[in-house]
Amino acid sequence: MWINSCFDGGNIEVVELTGDRTATLAIREDTAAPFRQWFYFRAGGTKGLPVTLTIANAGEASYAKGWEDYRAVASHDRRDWFRVDTRYEDGALVIDHTAPVDVVEFAYFAPYGLDRQAGFLAELQVRDGVRRTSLGLTCDGREIDCLEIGEGTRPCWVIGRQHPGETQASWWMEGFLERLCDPGDSVVAELRRQATFHIVPNMNPDGSFRGNLRTNAAGANLNREWQEPSMETSPEVYVVRDRMIETGVDFMLDVHGDEALPYNFIVGPYGVPGLADHVLALNERFCEALKAANPDFQTEHGYPRPSADGANLTIASKYVAHRFDCLSMTLEQPFKDSAITPDPQYGWSPARCAALGRSCLDALASVINDLRPA
Ligand SMILES: [Zn+2]
Known part of the structure; x- marks a missing residue:
């Protein structure tokens, strides 16, 4: 052997x-x-x-x-x-x-290589209305790819793979992006009329290539860098954050995987100081709509909520909620199986990640009109 x-x-x-x-x-x-x-x-x-x-x-x-x-x-x-x-x-x-x-x-989970990602992005960029840009370079010199889709006034950001070992995020992105580029889907046609999406499918290609669990080439945990990113050790966050400041943010979803919990769940913007009340109501509505759209999603199990004003603002979703006073969430998917909808053969799988990605567009559609108070 x-x-x-x-x-x-x-x-x-x-x-x-x-x-x-x-x-x-x-x-x-x-x-x-x-x-x-x-x-x-x-x-x-x-x-x-x-x-x-x-x-x-x-x-x-x-x-x-x-x-x-x-x-x-x-x-x-x-x-x-x-x-x-x-x-x-x-x-x-x-x-x-x-x-x-x-x-x-x-x-540990179905791998998702950089070559597959390059092929998928190339396939998407020839679709109508898809713009592909590079926001900058990683520590190792890789491009940080960003797709812009939609013509609307509401800037909606979606990012994945800050933690490179959480390949669920890439499979989720395939489902999310395939549907977002489907010209026959009237839910997404309406979303693209209302919003402009900025999507970074892989925040951490260096860590992905190196087979890392949580960090980039400089050893930085990107999801703890959002308050003070550095061009030397966390350029991936630095350039994405800069672009967010240029575009503004009305909605942000950061896609992850969780090692321990056998559930899909959202970590909402709880504990963020000064957050408008309506944002937490939007978070509840998004979660309920996602639950209705996809039985693999649930709201009973997740992380304990931080105390009032106790959110860790170095984390992407908390930082963005604070900075832009908007609906900003982390989505966690299991490495194990989904305990409420088990599948003995595949467990939580690429196909189910992609289906959850598609369903998140239904959830977004349920709140898109109310992201900013009238
Ligand atoms: Zn993570």
Whole structure:
């Protein structure tokens, strides 16, 4: 058996290979910061053999609770990502699988590579009314792609992958953007008449390529940089924030994944000092509309709300709510399964991420007229 992770998004270290069926592995830290949880690797030479892969340092991961009731994903064709037998015991994550192919890929969640993203953006830019810009460069020199869609007066921002290991955000973006570019959809036709969308599908391409969980090439957690971004260590936030200040913001959604909770949920703009009352009412309406549009979304489980004025304004959604006095939220999706709508074969999956992305346009449509008080 061989194991390799030297490719876009790869992350694993081989501690020991024993014969053809057993490997001891370790998740390596982000390339410049002490976070770890994301893994993605290939295993070959094991066709037809029952293999046992033990990630021995899983208990030292950033969110060890993330391994409880968690199952890894695997793929034989890099299209279909299904769940495999996984158990968490004595601080180690143990994966058992027998593959009918020569090379299998294993990951924390279905990976989403930069090449797929480039292909998707190129496909979208030839659609009617889609403008593609680069807002600046990352630490490693990659473009920060932004799509502008719509002709309306309300600036609506949507961003994803601040945390590069949360690939759910990219699959969500595919559903959201496909629908937003569908000329036959009258819900989005009305949204595009009222709003101009500014969409950054991947805030952190450097961290995505490096196989990081939470940080960029300089080791910065971008979702803690919004109050004082730096062109040296968090240019991704710096340039996006600058562009937001130019366009104004009436609505912002920041798309993430959560390691521990088996639910989809919104983190609303609670605890933001001085926020207008109507913004919290809009947040409730958005959540109710999303729940009605998609049974995978729920409002019962989520993070505890901060105390009055206790929001952490270094976080994108809280910063934007504060700065622009607008509806600004974080969307969290599970790495595990959706506990209220379980799927034993796939768990929470790329297809369901994309469906949730499409549904978020219904939720936005329910509040678009009221984003600013008359
Ligand atoms: Zn996140």
